[in-house]
Amino acid sequence: MKISYIFKKIKNMRYKEYVNHAKIVADKMNKSTLSILFDMAKCALLYGSGYMDYFEFEFYLLNGKERKTYLTGKYNNDIVKRYNRKEDWHLLEDKGEFNKLFKEYLGREFLDLRDASFKEFKEFIYNKEKIVCKPLDNCGGKGIEIIPIDKSIFKNEYNVLKLYNSIMKKEQFLLEEVIIQNKELSKLYSGSVNTLRVITFLDNTGTTRILNTILRIGNNGNVDNFSSGGMYTFVNESGIVYVPAIDEVGRIYYEHPKTHEKIVGFKVPDFDKVFSFVDKLSKRVPTIRYVGWDIVITENNICVIEGNEYPGVFQVKPSISGIKTGDLPKFKKYMDL
Structure with a gap:
């Protein structure tokens, strides 16, 4: 050490x-x-x-x-x-840059206010009931806000300008269309978009390896992040949750406390399409080889939320799985550690 x-x-x-x-x-x-x-x-x-x-x-x-x-x-x-070239981190860290680079995989409209005019802002929000406002460098879901759009504000441009200035003051420079998740995921918890964190590694042969797949579920908030009150669990190769979820303070959930939907045994919809999707993502920036992709399953599509060049560590608790072997041997199969 x-x-x-x-x-x-x-x-x-x-x-x-x-x-x-x-x-x-x-x-x-x-x-x-x-x-x-x-x-x-x-x-x-x-x-x-x-x-x-x-x-x-x-x-x-x-x-x-x-x-x-x-x-x-x-x-x-x-x-x-070792595997993520620091000079290229900004391509994933900066959410605006990320959206532009991965535009075809987003499945939603977005606007980067750093290079957009007030007129473009007004046009972007005009036909939307809600917008998602994000800081460009948010972590753990911090600073994300969902703002409803009251159509009456368009009767007086001053009100639109007031909303624009409020968003700019909070440095929520990235605006996005709201994503509607698959109905099966909403049954678990509808207060947030429940995402998959798929951790991939692009090995020396250029092959994408999936190292772990985590289902993150919201609880008492509009984001599913662990650090923002959410919980997470693990998904096997068939797309089925095989252990209960845990939250940041170590509480264990066999069912969701709000919806009472069973967590263990939950089958992620359209999971068979996930590998081909993240395979494309992982090869877009080959100098960043170790990434945690946050993706969401909708009714008709799979969309990427963001890529994390610093994926974090996820492993199953020994007390809930009975397994006392971590993920290091699996990682060592593909990496020089």
């Missing part, structure tokens, strides 16, 4: 959260907080795991041999640095 990585983690550590998570584990395992803090520090040193890796992947239930099989934040950082 590189000492520089350890020092960087220490510098950026949120100590209060670190200790709070240690207390949660200590109570669960009937151990002292100090012993858990020591074990968390040991795992950071030996396996490059952050406190959320330790907590989310339940390292406290694993022995050393099992812990070695888990993809941790350190490994994820290394993959991004």
